[in-house]
Amino acid sequence: MNLKLSFHPEFCQDILCHSDTARRCGLDNRCPPELLGNLSRLSALLGEIQQSLNIRSGALKINSGFRAEALNAQVGGVPNSQHCWGLAADVVCPEFGPPCDLAMAIAQLPCEFDQLILEFGKWVHVSIAPLDQTPRRECLSIFSKNEGYLEGIVKR
Numbered sequence: 001m002n003l004k005l006s007f008h009p010e011f012c013q014d015i016l017c018h019s020d021t022a023r024r025c026g027l028d029n030r031c032p033p034e035l036l037g038n039l040s041r042l043s044a045l046l047g048e049i050q051q052s053l054n055i056r057s058g059a060l061k062i063n064s065g066f067r068a069e070a071l072n073a074q075v076g077g078v079p080n081s082q083h084c085w086g087l088a089a090d091v092v093c094p095e096f097g098p099p100c101d102l103a104m105a106i107a108q109l110p111c112e113f114d115q116l117i118l119e120f121g122k123w124v125h126v127s128i129a130p131l132d133q134t135p136r137r138e139c140l141s142i143f144s145k146n147e148g149y150l151e152g153i154v155k156r
């Protein structure tokens, strides 16, 4: 099967798989072919968010996209994280505003995200649902592991 997957030019495979930590630790963080379909849909969602919020080209930064298991363990990600399935990206956009404002703005968009999580006030985790599941549009915040997840995007 020769399936041609499309990627938003700014959220291409290289950008979504790039990791300074993986590079530093010599970890292979290429996305396996069977997960590229997810990564392509994630790319489209990020493009939609950028366009809908009128974010300038190049201003929406991906802190972490796809994570192979080894990288996920290295960065202390939750086991079986959506990042490991090519379904999630952690983003920031200093030009737009602090992560809390970015998360609140994304929450208002009609786009089909699965989870939107304001994490430690520092970045926004946005994910898509697996193909066979309905996007939940779930909004959560977490400030500390002790306190755990809170309902909604919480400003602190």
Ligand SMILES: [Zn+2]
Binding pocket: 083, 088, 089, 090, 125, 126
């Ligand atoms: Zn994340």
